[in-house]
Amino acid sequence: MATEDIEIAGAGETAAAEPLSAESTRTYPLAPGYSVNVRSGPGTHYSIVRTLPAGSSVPIYCQCPGESVSGYYGTTNVWDNIANGQFVSDAYVKTGSDGYIAPRCA
Template sequence: MTLLERPRTGTRRWLARTALALLVTTATTLGLAAPALAATGTVQAAGGLNVRSGPGTGYSVVGSVADGASVSIACQTTGDWVNGNWGATNIWDRLSSGGYVSDGFVYTGSNGQVAPSCSNSRADNAVAWYEARLGSTAYEGYCEMAAENAYGRTGIYASAMADWNDAVARGTAHRGDLNAPRGALVFWNISAPYGHVGISRGDGTFVATSVNGRIGSAWLPYYANYLGWSWPNF
């Protein structure tokens, strides 16, 4: 897609939103049922669009969708901000076929949400994994294993520091940022040389091992030598 094409697409989105708003208003005025918002879209990304395992550019690529392909959107959630075809957006579409794509490259007829919220996202599941184990000492000394297990994986990194250093190398590390989104991994340079890792709840708190000697929750940064956050690469 060329830059010259983007304003025309943006205009189509504006016209679509306006038409939809008029249709909803008319239906409501006449006492008719308002039409349901479509949960479909068309990919508009030259070279295709990466499908990722979670709602962020730090998640692993699990596939791709061709430019011009029609996609079915099961639900939508928020994640990394991406500069898409119509400006910056943090909306991510979970495809019915599996995986997430940035809504900034999917034409849906609206710049906002067009599908139900993802109430059972990977991030929610990962946080819930910890919350189901609050008070447990089973993972003491194995913080990286706990974080990976929370996402249904194991044996990816040898330690939290290895995970963090890889995030730095991949350019996905948000150094010193305390505003970690829900589901993001949060890191500390403690317990040398292993480090420490937990998962953000998205409200300024996190869940991790070794909170008073057990799995618990606390406000960031809590420990010394806070490094920052990154989306998991698993």
């Protein structure tokens, strides 16, 4: 397994048996075989908050521009906010898009 100095978001969707609600959040998978560092801001110079294991999926609450990162899904400066004060590079998250798929972070 490779460990990359990046930020990432997870995969999958919420259980289909439940109706969609404010608590239902879509998640996106990380690049296969990669554990991903979660950072306190949108760049590799921000501190590592935690590391997501390979096979993880993450929610994306908002996205913002930051440091450009080259990863499994290409090169991008888009960073995904996966929790309060937690960011991963979109280069390691399978969103199905090269651009923004969530609102811009305030």
